[in-house]
Amino acid sequence: MIVAFSVSPLGVGEDVGEYVADAVRVVRESGLPNRTDAMFTSIEGEWDEVMDVVKRAVAAVEARAGRVSLVLKADIRPGVTDGLTSKVETVERYLTEGGNPRT
Numbered sequence: 001m002i003v004a005f006s007v008s009p010l011g012v013g014e015d016v017g018e019y020v021a022d023a024v025r026v027v028r029e030s031g032l033p034n035r036t037d038a039m040f041t042s043i044e045g046e047w048d049e050v051m052d053v054v055k056r057a058v059a060a061v062e063a064r065a066g067r068v069s070l071v072l073k074a075d076i077r078p079g080v081t082d083g084l085t086s087k088v089e090t091v092e093r094y095l096t097e098g099g100n101p102r103t
Contacts, residue, residue, distance in 0.1 A: 002083050003050050004040040005072040007058050009065030019064060023057035030056075033084050040071075044084040047076075 009019045024041055027034045030053045032045040041057075043050055054072065062068045077083065 001047055001050060001077065002042055002044045002075040002087075003054060003072060004042045004074075005054055005057075005070060006040050007054075007061050007071075008069045009061050010067040010069055012065050019061050022060040022064065026057040026060050027053055033082070035084060040073075042084055044082075 007020070007023045008016055012019065024036050027036070027041055027043055030043070030049075032043050032049065032053060034041060034043040036042075043053055045053075054070075058068055058070055075083065
């Protein structure tokens, strides 16, 4: 499964980068495949291990902020591995080749 999530502290002002870094650090230390962009961090693995990392990332922010916002989206597809990379590679291939991929 792939989970894309965003965790942000509430009530701490506009500069939240340091708090978000605490959450991303938890994800990176997990050893699971992951990617962070301007809006979300995506992580790939089995249900229990991914949700455990999300929970710990939220806890890392919660330790410094009394209120936390979590946005989460999941792609639950048993048997698929390396989806974090392969999904993007597929889109890039279609962009490079051009045309309609269904023809």
